Amino acid sequence: xxxxxxxxxxxxxxxxxxxxxxxxxxxxxxxxQVFLMGRGYGxxxxxxxxxxxxxxxxxxxxxxLQRELENLALVM
Numbered sequence: 001x002x003x004x005x006x007x008x009x010x011x012x013x014x015x016x017x018x019x020x021x022x023x024x025x026x027x028x029x030x031x032x033q034v035f036l037m038g039r040g041y042g043x044x045x046x047x048x049x050x051x052x053x054x055x056x057x058x059x060x061x062x063x064x065l066q067r068e069l070e071n072l073a074l075v076m
Contacts, residue, residue, distance in 0.1 A: 005039075005069055010062050013069075017052075017060055028052035032072065042074040 013035050017028055029049035036043045051068040058064035 004073060005066060007062070009035075010066055010069075014060055014062060014065055017055070017065075025049050025053045025056065028056065032069065036069065036073050039073075041072075043072050044074075047072055 013031070016031060020027065020031065026049055029045065029052040032048045032052055032055075033043050033045060036048075051072050055065050055068055
């Protein structure tokens with residue numbers, strides 16, 4: 001399976017999440033939504049918040065972030 005997101009994109013998103021402090025899963029979920037929508041994917045707001053929580057619990061590791069984004073991205 002081809003990866004949808006480059007390492008550079010994932011690293012930039014991870015940095016944004018960390019700089020934002022991952023204070024609130026809802027805010028982090030919104031950031032995931034914006035990231036995906038900016039790349040032409042649809043995403044469920046509720047699923048994005050849940051994914052953000054899982055990313056946060058995993059310490060915002062790139063492999064987990066990538067997996068969550070791949071699962072969230074809905075082709076429009």
